[in-house]
Amino acid sequence: MADISLSGAAQTVRTIQSSYMAQVQRRRLYSGLTLLIFVILMVSGFNIADDRNAGGFWNGLHQVGDYPADVLSEAWEKRADLPALTAKYFPALVETLNIAAVSTLIGAIGGLFLSLLGTRGLAKWPCLIPLFRRISDIMRAVPEIVIALVLIFVLGGGPVPAMSAIAIHTAGALAKMFSEVSENTDLKAVEGLSSTGATWLQRMLLGVLPQVAPNYVSYTLLRFEVNIRASAILGFVGAGGLGYELRNAMAWGPGRFDEAAAIFILLFGTIIFFDQVSSRYRNKLTDGQTH
């Protein structure tokens, strides 16, 4: 009896071993094939792209460092001027930050309403949820730079078109993030407010907002960091601020590289500063939630 159960048990283990090995081998075959296909696609894709490239990737590769090296060496030669240049471009930095801050604020308010109107369970007009969702999809699908180019063409260069462009994109992007948060809100508080005869706006601002505020603020700060970079880039297309000055300095070529270096220093410093401040504040908000 013991003998039979022994061989039976050993048999079972061997069956499990071989069936698992078969499974492992199948998995290895699939991942090997995937890796092979990936490598083939990457290599052939690179070759096609490199053939269509005017200069050629390999011919140009060794020159990649030349431009930064020129900027750095010229800036180093004229390093005595850097503090003065930094001071000169500080107003442009303030303009860039202003564009980012105003567009984040307007975008966040727009995103708040788009998200509340587009979230199941909260929406004022449930049948219009798809409409508000598509509106926010479109707003975030179009890049800031495209909106800015159109607006600059219509309104002329300056900070207002840049601000509007970033605000539109921000509203769309934040609406998506906000609605993911508000889908998880506790609807009991909203029901409680409904029972007192509160209007939709009262229910949203007094019942939903207190629950989601830490997450909303956290996402908005993240968006502010992104928007500082976006507003600097929009300067390149004539929207003013640091980007505009940077384009002028870079387009001039050698001779004004010290100015380009000063602008880079300002831009990097600002982005690092705001990244640090807002990530610290965001951590505090998310930690504070549990208490």
Added chain:
Amino acid sequence: MKLNRSRRKSVMFVAYSPPKHGGDMLRIDTLTKRFGDKTAVDSANISVDAPSMIGIIGRSGAGKSTLLRMVNRLSDASSGTITFEGEDITSLRGAARRNWQSRCAMIFQQFNLVPRMDVVSNVLHGTLNKRSTLATLFNLYPQADIHKAIEVLDRLGIAEQAPKRAEALSGGQQQRVAIARALMQDPKIILADEPIASLDPMNAQVVMQSLRAIHEADGRTVIANLHTLDTARRYCDRVIGMRDGRIVFDGAPEQLTTGVARDIYGAGADFSEAATSTEIETLDRPEVREAGAYV
């Protein structure tokens, strides 16, 4: 049954033999851990001279987990030393520290498995220290290791679960997968940090019997943090009591009187053992002693 037992023996690992020089195997000297101004472990002294099963008891926050984590080098000691067979463990760095961790397996209260990976892969994680990072990233474990992993799972009675994801298993089964991962490391010491605290009594019994059987059959040292007195008394050869970071009791389970227990738990005269008990009456110590036949 006898035959069955010898078959299982054949998959067991080579029994650990104590060092020839006769000194202490594991020695912990004035080990201290401070978090800010709070002392979690205060000058702990423990010496283990032969493979044994040791239970550490005490209230939550008494420093039991911190002590085990320092032995595994998951966290660093503030002062004091740990030596194993004459080798200073506390000063190990980098690869040497990871090698020590592979020789000193750890089992956790919440199992700490990778939930989305299958059971065998989780067990094979016990061999990570011996394999190259690249090979393990592509899941290229030797066939012998895969077979051994399934044999270890069979020894713990869960071979049928081999291809399932770890998250699909019950708590008791997951803890046995964690024990299998520990056995795969072929360690000399197994540290178990509250191994049964999140299990129901039946599963707790299976897990504790498995640990006892591993100690008896393979001759590995098992050090388990337990917060129930009766578990420590039933399964361990030696009990260490901790209170507020200090070791206040170290002796045989028989010496653990109600008075001593009151002292360890800092409880008043109203303390009774029943308060911490998870006992199943049908189980008594002699049966457990034969746990080797069970697993």
